[in-house]
Amino acid sequence: MTKHLHGFVLGLLAIGLCSGALITPGAALAQEADQQTDDEQQTGAPAAVDYQSPYSIQYTFSPHKRMGPDKVAPRGKFELESYTPAEEWYSKAIREKYGSWGPEPRYYSSPRADDDVANDPAWKRQRVLTVGESLLGVPYQHHHIPDWDPPADWPWKPVAWGKQSKGLDCSNFSSWVYNYGLGIKLLTNVHKQAAATQVVAADDMGVILIKNIPAGSDFDALCKSLVAGDLLYIKNKKGEISHVIIWVGEYGRSPDGKPLVLDSTGSGHKDSNRKDIPVGIHLRPFTPDSWYFKSLSHAHRIIQ
Numbered sequence: 001m002t003k004h005l006h007g008f009v010l011g012l013l014a015i016g017l018c019s020g021a022l023i024t025p026g027a028a029l030a031q032e033a034d035q036q037t038d039d040e041q042q043t044g045a046p047a048a049v050d051y052q053s054p055y056s057i058q059y060t061f062s063p064h065k066r067m068g069p070d071k072v073a074p075r076g077k078f079e080l081e082s083y084t085p086a087e088e089w090y091s092k093a094i095r096e097k098y099g100s101w102g103p104e105p106r107y108y109s110s111p112r113a114d115d116d117v118a119n120d121p122a123w124k125r126q127r128v129l130t131v132g133e134s135l136l137g138v139p140y141q142h143h144h145i146p147d148w149d150p151p152a153d154w155p156w157k158p159v160a161w162g163k164q165s166k167g168l169d170c171s172n173f174s175s176w177v178y179n180y181g182l183g184i185k186l187l188t189n190v191h192k193q194a195a196a197t198q199v200v201a202a203d204d205m206g207v208i209l210i211k212n213i214p215a216g217s218d219f220d221a222l223c224k225s226l227v228a229g230d231l232l233y234i235k236n237k238k239g240e241i242s243h244v245i246i247w248v249g250e251y252g253r254s255p256d257g258k259p260l261v262l263d264s265t266g267s268g269h270k271d272s273n274r275k276d277i278p279v280g281i282h283l284r285p286f287t288p289d290s291w292y293f294k295s296l297s298h299a300h301r302i303i304q
Helices: 003-012 025-035 063-071 092-102 121-134 169-183 190-195 221-227
Strands: 198-200 208-209 211-214 231-235 242-249 262-263 280-285 296-302
Touching: 003 221, 063 121, 092 280, 121 169, 121 262, 169 242, 169 262, 169 280, 190 231, 190 242
Parallel strands: none
Antiparallel strands: 198 208, 211 296, 231 242, 231 296, 242 262, 262 280
């Protein structure tokens, strides 16, 4: 598992127990990602690292069921997050080939899950959320993989985090959790990810047709139509899709009962306690007056 997922598992153990065609690794991946922009993520500054979120996720499957696949390589080893050997992540060749994005992501096969849950949509949704939750607190950066941590002098796309570090942007985050979690390959460019009508299924044995869910103007009706793991695509001030969030759905726990999402984004979001939510990957509220709802384009359902 990634360093982050490894730490998440240890924490649970401590308390008694975390039209899409396959993108071929290479320059095309970096070229595609370079087209991605998100106005909101270019402003703001790093928030305090001691932030305490009022939000949580409550699962019905045990940690063993949700995290069992991470015990089998290549999952479970952060140095295998890319096809590029870890000792070459900071090489001149990677710098010249991928620039600020860093090494390309590995494409994982279907996870080995217990027979009683392997084909259960509820398990798949909780698996995706588990992987996403394991990355809470990771900064916002235009990187392909979560554990790539380039030096300060590496080429950098200025973002709200304010400096070079490890991190993921919105659509590399959504792509990562589906890839690592279920072996499902999403395009990493947010525009192309939002326009896709199908994705490559685990082990490249076929495709999954994406169910498209229109935004609608009724907040309550929209929330009732969504299920955990759905991907919601958000427009910027220009009316262009620039962001993606993951619906937490029935598994989210909020002190005021507001629906929750998981995403990697910039500043400007407050939690139920009116505290600023830090830049990067966090649980955030989905409300009728939020940018998320007011600028929602549509949603994708991959787990059906």
